[in-house]
Amino acid sequence: MKLSLWVASAALAGFCAPALGGLIVFFFDYSLDAGGIFDGSTASGKQAQAAMDRAAQVFSDRLVDRLSAIAPTSGDTWSPRIVNPGTGADMAAPISSLTANVIKVYVGSRSLAVTEVGNTVIGYGTASGSQAFMDSVQARGQAGALANPKMDFGPWGGSIAFDDSTNWYFGATAGGLTAQKMDFQSVAIHELEHLLGFSVSQASWLNLVVGGKFTGVKTVAANGGIAPTVTGSHWLGMSSAVGLGGPSQVALMDASLPLGTRRKITQLDWAALDDAGWEFAIPGDANADGVVDFLDFQAIESGFGETNSRWAHGDFNEDGIVDSADLALLFKNYGKHSDGSASPIGASEEQALAAFAAEVGVPEPGTAGLLFSIAIFAVSKRRR
Numbered sequence: 171m172k173l174s175l176w177v178a179s180a181a182l183a184g185f186c187a188p189a190l191g192g193l194i195v196f197f198f199d200y201s202l203d204a205g206g207i208f209d210g211s212t213a214s215g216k217q218a219q220a221a222m223d224r225a226a227q228v229f230s231d232r233l234v235d236r237l238s239a240i241a242p243t244s245g246d247t248w249s250p251r252i253v254n255p256g257t258g259a260d261m262a263a264p265i266s267s268l269t270a271n272v273i274k275v276y277v278g279s280r281s282l283a284v285t286e287v288g289n290t291v292i293g294y295g296t297a298s299g300s301q302a303f304m305d306s307v308q309a310r311g312q313a314g315a316l317a318n319p320k321m322d323f324g325p326w327g328g329s330i331a332f333d334d335s336t337n338w339y340f341g342a343t344a345g346g347l348t349a350q351k352m353d354f355q356s357v358a359i360h361e362l363e364h365l366l367g368f369s370v371s372q373a374s375w376l377n378l379v380v381g382g383k384f385t386g387v388k389t390v391a392a393n394g395g396i397a398p399t400v401t402g403s404h405w406l407g408m409s410s411a412v413g414l415g416g417p418s419q420v421a422l423m424d425a426s427l428p429l430g431t432r433r434k435i436t437q438l439d440w441a442a443l444d445d446a447g448w449e450f451a452i453p454g455d456a457n458a459d460g461v462v463d464f465l466d467f468q469a470i471e472s473g474f475g476e477t478n479s480r481w482a483h484g485d486f487n488e489d490g491i492v493d494s495a496d497l498a499l500l501f502k503n504y505g506k507h508s509d510g511s512a513s514p515i516g517a518s519e520e521q522a523l524a525a526f527a528a529e530v531g532v533p534e535p536g537t538a539g540l541l542f543s544i545a546i547f548a549v550s551k552r553r554r
């Protein structure tokens with residue numbers, strides 16, 4: 171892992187994040203793919219690119235953080251650098267600015283070490299100019315990334331190299347994943363989590379490693395009150411639930427993945443990113459805009475019944491299926507904001523929710539007042 175070479179600044183008091191709309195998006199650039207596994211003119215290359223997009227959705231569906239633009243003006247210079255994914259050599263990244271919420275990732279393939287299937291290096295480089303500009307490069311509006319010690323991360327991007335001689339499986343479902351193949355999607359999600367800061371090269375993550383244990387409070391809580399063991403930029407022998415109350419699995423950020431195995435991101439993997447400064451949509455917030463509202467209801471309504479699904483379509487318990495369990499989570503959190511506040515629920519919204527709940531048969535009322543009022547509404551409707 172390369173260390174960051176920023177010439178930037180210490181913490182700046184009174185730093186404020188600008189209000190920004192839109193989700194975080196990963197822009198993948200395959201122009202440095204020397205090994206050719208992402209060659210868009212081949213069926214296999216198209217599948218590989220599609221798998222990268224699915225891996226990116228795992229994070230962009232959930233992240234509530236908004237990253238400010240890197241926009242040099244007169245007197246500002248930005249010289250981003252990457253490890254070329256096609257050669258392994260340091261090089262200037264061919265970009266001069268970035269729009270808000272974009273994370274730029276150079277993705278390619280080459281021959282990696284015998285046991286290595288993927289390798290991520292967080293982007294680095296130098297910047298000069300106004301304090302505000304250098305802060306935007308270093309932190310992208312994440313105030314905690316300018317604090318000392320660092321408590322957040324606002325990356326511009328970096329590079330990911332995949333091994334070009336591995337027998338990859340690029341499919342969306344695990345059905346065709348044979349014992350001889352390596353699951354690309356699992357590795358891609360793993361590498362993107364490194365890029366988002368699960369790495370010894372990233373201070374807000376590394377600062378939480380004490381004596382070989384990851385001490386972030388959310389991570390410790392997700393691991394039953396015990397700080398999980400790390401080795402380098404990976405968990406060591408840790409398992410965790412996939413989704414809320416889901417099945418246990420070896421954590422995705424373990425150092426190795428056996429052939430023929432698909433792994434999903436686990437609660438432990440999410441929690442470490444949370445502790446390192448990222449903020450996540452609460453269950454029900456399908457569009458990750460920081461509040462569970464009618465737009466999210468519409469997302470789960472149209473995605474209802476979908477299999478091999480995703481958070482943005484309503485799979486809030488991460489079991490791959492959009493069903494009544496997910497709808498119950500949306501109802502439980504309806505009106506709630508990521509910051510803990512709540513908005514009142516309009517009568518027409520309640521009516522629409524109640525109608526859909528009746529249609530699909532939500533299993534049992536949760537603890538929220540909303541479900542109680544849905545029950546009342548159903549009764550009063552019958553009386554009319």
Ligand SMILES: [Zn+2]
Pocket residue numbers: 360361364403404424425
């Ligand atoms: Zn790794």
